[in-house]
Amino acid sequence: MILEKYDVIVVGGGHAGCEAAAAAANLGSKTLLITMNLQTIGQMSCNPAMGGIAKGQIVREIDALGGLSGIVTDKTMIQFKMLNLSKGPAMWSPRAQSDRMRFSEEWRLQLENINNLDFFQDMVIGLLTDNNKIIGVETYMGAVIHSKSVILTNGTFLNGLIHIGNKQFGGGRMGEKAAYGITENLVELGFEAGRMKTGTPPRVDGRSINFYEMEEQKGDINPQKFSFTNTPKLIQQRSCYITYTNIKVHDVLREGFERSPLFNGTIKSTGPRYCPSIEDKINRFADRERHQIFAEPEGWQTVEYYINGFSTSLPDDIQIKALQLIPGFEKAKLFRPGYAIEYDYFPPTQLKNTLETKHINNLYFAGQINGTTGYEEAAAQGLIAGINASLKIKDRDPFILKRNEAYIGVLIDDLITKGTEEPYRMFTSRAEYRMSLRQDNADERLTPLSYSIGLASKERMINFEKKSKQTNDCINFIKSTSIRKDETNLILTQKNSAPISQSVKADSILVRPNIYLKDLEKVPSINNYIKSNHLPNxxxxxxxxxxxxxxxxxxxxxxxxxxxxxxxxxxxxxxxxCKLNSISTEAKQKLIKFKPETIGQASRISGVSPSDVNILLIYMGR
Structure with missing residues (x-):
């Protein structure tokens, strides 16, 4: 069976695949999304949440660029929290609990409303190439589909192996089969492959949980949104709940260590350091008497709960025995046990900064195939891969975000220059310029760039320009407005700030510690300006x-x-x-292997020192 030819084929319907397909199609490329199960498009394989520390910034950046993750999240969230509000604005990070079933459904509906985007349910088992250039794919059912470019977003499905105690079986996700053929094909083409591991906790019937034994975790009183578009505001919210393990729980968990694939050598690959399994936590932090456990609702209607903090691959009998010793879970009934999964990935130093592979032209990798973990990191890569695949086949300049322009730029630059030997997760600490890369100004940083390539809509650009003008006009007003001591000193006294002896410009008060714009809104002239101009939050x-x-x-x-x-x-x-005789042998080997595109990239490769960079500059006539 030979289907029609496409501009872009996206393999995989997870978060990376959804964003890649949407971006390519919205840029006018004839796109095909191939997935093994059309019913699980945009599936949240692990926790039912989007955002979090640094991840929330990424979702806002995706939205500012014209991606769909923020819109889908806003339309399906059941709780919203802005994390780290006690810290500076560079650390503020939005996070939302989502309705898992509605999230997947909304992704499907969003994609079906995009012109140029087709769907096909099948497993891709091989890639078609000609002279180191991708020309299409071959599927399990024998379909040969030609295309100008291919984006692989296979998640945890490549030779996926699920572990629950002594039980192992193939699968890319519980209840879904693994994907075979692509890894072997890529290795034949000269790619280096590796194995990684991730895990997920058990799901519990909420009717069997005693929430009175737990601490309620409500959402924000005035919940915000992810999208800069006019998505609905969250009115009603569902609570999460927090409880703790104890020494008895830890003792039971240790009973299963001999049957744990994590400790008996069955699992040989590396898991995420910052999201360890419960057995790993009690082993590494043996002095800790308790660990936090969160009960997170899976949606508006379902009684299923996700047990965050209890990720495990221990035998299912140990899982339930230990779980029922945690306050609130004494009568817990499992919907399904937790499990670990091993899967193939490809070290991302084999990629260009467009996410195109160095070995095969017009072939792109995005998501966990690159060694990352997290929906948000995957979606960001999918978006960039989709954009660049579409731009390249039209002979347009690539779309590359720098480290100072976006967390997405930091993510991709880290991957292609440093690689990763463990699942890569984004943190604010990875960004040198996080004061500029805040969640609130993602549209300012990225919407004009996306609009210039035709992805962000005209409506988005108009909204951004309006917001930008209102912001600049208000700043100029505050800088030029004098406020008198009689209308200011009472405010300053209440905030334990030194009073003023004469009229001063309003901005000189606002820069003081512990003084905020809401305090200055008590000054009549500022209050009148804000209200008369109807300035939004x-x-x-x-x-x-x-x-x-x-x-x-x-x-x-x-x-x-x-x-x-x-x-x-x-x-x-x-x-x-090879002609750089004065640089270190390690630097020479790394530069030959990674082939950096700029001096900046070269300087961030592990093993390349500042003196090596200076020598490189000299040889280049700089």
Whole structure:
């Protein structure tokens, strides 16, 4: 069976695949999304949540670029929290609990409303190439489908192996078969492959949970959104609940260590360091008497609960025995046990910064195939791969985000220059310029860039321009408005701030510690301006941050300019590193292997020192 030819084929219907297919199709490319099960498009394989520390920034960036993850989340969330509000705005991170079933359904509906996007249910078992260029795929049912580019977003399905105690069976997700053929095909084509491991906790019947024994965790009183578009605001919310393990729980868990694939050598691959299994936690932190456990609802209607913090591959009898010793879970009934899964990945140093592979032209990798973990990281890669696959076949310039422009830029640069030997997860600490890469200004940073390539809509651009004008006008007003001591000192006294002896500009008060724009709104002139101009909360938030943290932001921008000098120096594609006799042997080997595209990339490769970079600059006539 030979189907029609496509511009872009996306293999896999998870978070990376959904964003890749949507981006390519929205840019006008004739796109085909191939997945083994059309009923699980956009499936949340692990926790029913989007966002979190650094991850929330990524979702907002995806939205600002015209991706769909933020819109889908807003339409299906059941709780919203802005994390880290006690810290500075660079650390604020949105997080939402989602309705798992509605999330997947909404993704399906969003994709079906996109022109140029077709669907096909089958397993891709091989890639078609010609002279180191991708020309299509072959499926399990014998379909040969030609295309100008292919994006692989296979998640945990490549030779996936599920572990529950002594039981092992093939699968990419519980209840779904693994994908075979692609890994072997890629290795034949010269790619290096590896194995990684991740895990998921048991799901519990909420009717069997005693929530009175737990601490209720409500959402924010005034919940925000992820999308910069006009998505519905969350009115009603569902609570999560927190409880704790204890020494008895730990003792029971230890009973299963001999049958644990994590400890008996059955699992040989590396799991996520920052999301360890419960058995790993009690083994590594043996002095800790308890660990947090969260009961998170899976949706509006279902009674199923996700037990966050109890990820495990221990035998199912040990899982239930230990779980029932945790307060609130004494009568817990399992819907399904937790499990670990091993799967194939391909070290991402084999990729260009467009996520195109170095070995095969027009072949792109996105998501867990690159060694990352998390829906948000996967979706971001899918979006960038979809954009670049579409742009390249139209002979347009690639779309590359720098480290100072987006967390997505940090993510991709980390992967292609440093690689990863354990599942990569984004943190705010990975971004050098996190004061500039805040969740609130993602549209300011990225929407104009996306609009210029035709992805972000005109409506998005108009909304951004309106917000930007309102923000700048308000900043100018506050900077130019004098406020008298008689209308200010009472506010300052209440906030334990030194009173003023004469009229001063309003911005000089706003930069003080513990003074916020809501305090200055008590000054009549400022209050009248805000109300008469109907300024929304997102504008007021921008105004406050830009005035209050101007010094920090300006300092970062100076550092960005220095960084960009190196980023703008391109290294010729066929540059001969062998002639660099003065650099270290390790640096030479790494440069030959990774083939960095700029001096900035070269400087971030492990093993390449500043002196090596200087020598490289000299050889390039710099």
């Amino acid at each position: 997102e504008v007021l938030e921008q105004v406050e941050i830009k005035i209050k943290y101007k010094g920090y932001i300006d300092k970062e921008l100076e550092n960005v300019e220095k960084l960009n000098r190196l980023e703008n120096i391109k290294i010729p594609v066929n540059f001969d590193y």
